[in-house]
Amino acid sequence: MWSRLLILAFAAILAAPLGARAGEDKDKKSKEVGQYVDLQPVAMPIVVDGRLVNYVFVYVRVNLKPNADVIKIRDKEPLFRDALVRDAHKTPFVLPNDWQKVDEAKLVAAMTRDASAIVPGAVASVSITSQTSQKRVMPPRPATPDTP
Numbered sequence: 001m002w003s004r005l006l007i008l009a010f011a012a013i014l015a016a017p018l019g020a021r022a023g024e025d026k027d028k029k030s031k032e033v034g035q036y037v038d039l040q041p042v043a044m045p046i047v048v049d050g051r052l053v054n055y056v057f058v059y060v061r062v063n064l065k066p067n068a069d070v071i072k073i074r075d076k077e078p079l080f081r082d083a084l085v086r087d088a089h090k091t092p093f094v095l096p097n098d099w100q101k102v103d104e105a106k107l108v109a110a111m112t113r114d115a116s117a118i119v120p121g122a123v124a125s126v127s128i129t130s131q132t133s134q135k136r137v138m139p140p141r142p143a144t145p146d147t148p
Contacts, residue, residue, distance in 0.1 A: 035064040037074050038129070039081050044107070046099050047092045055134040056102050060084065061127050062115050068122035076118055083114035100133035 039060045046054040062080060064073060087093075087110045093102040111126045 035066060035068060035070060035124075037062045037064065037070075037077055037080065039077060039084070042081055042084050042088075043134070044084075044088045044102050045092055046094050046102075048094060048099065054099050056100065057132045057134065058102060058107065058128055059130040060107075060111060061129050062111070063124045063127065064119075064122050065124045068119070073119050073122060079118050080111070080115055083118065084111055087111070087114065100136065101131055102128075104128050104131075 039062070041057045041059055043055045043057050045052055046056060060080075062073075064070060084107075088107075091106075093107045093110075095101055095103050107128065108126050112123065115123045115126060
């Protein structure tokens with residue numbers, strides 16, 4: 001009788017971590033799936049006075065409405081990146097006081113407009129999840145008033 005009890009206790013001890021791992025895997029999968037499209041990093045040019053001074057790599061997330069077909073829309077990720085690159089080259093998203101970051105408000109507004117045109121009625125919002133400067137660039141010098 002004691003041997004059976006010992007065997008059952010040993011089996012229960014071994015089975016507990018397996019069940020916990022299965023639960024962790026299930027939680028991990030549920031966190032990975034969501035109503036959004038993450039764009040591959042895109043290099044945004046920082047152009048000042050017609051001169052390229054830096055690149056900032058941005059990670060953008062397009063959040064979708066609950067009724068959106070995520071699988072179909074994720075296939076359009078290259079279209080989202082293309083639109084973002086085109087916008088950045090037309091009008092760079094440059095901050096006048098920091099050449100290591102992009103103007104988030106302008107970029108989000110442009111990407112929201114473009115994403116809504118690519119997948120009408122499916123975009124809830126757009127956000128920048130991260131941005132990394134290619135190199136450290138000295139901040140611009142403050143403008144000095146001309147003195148006669």
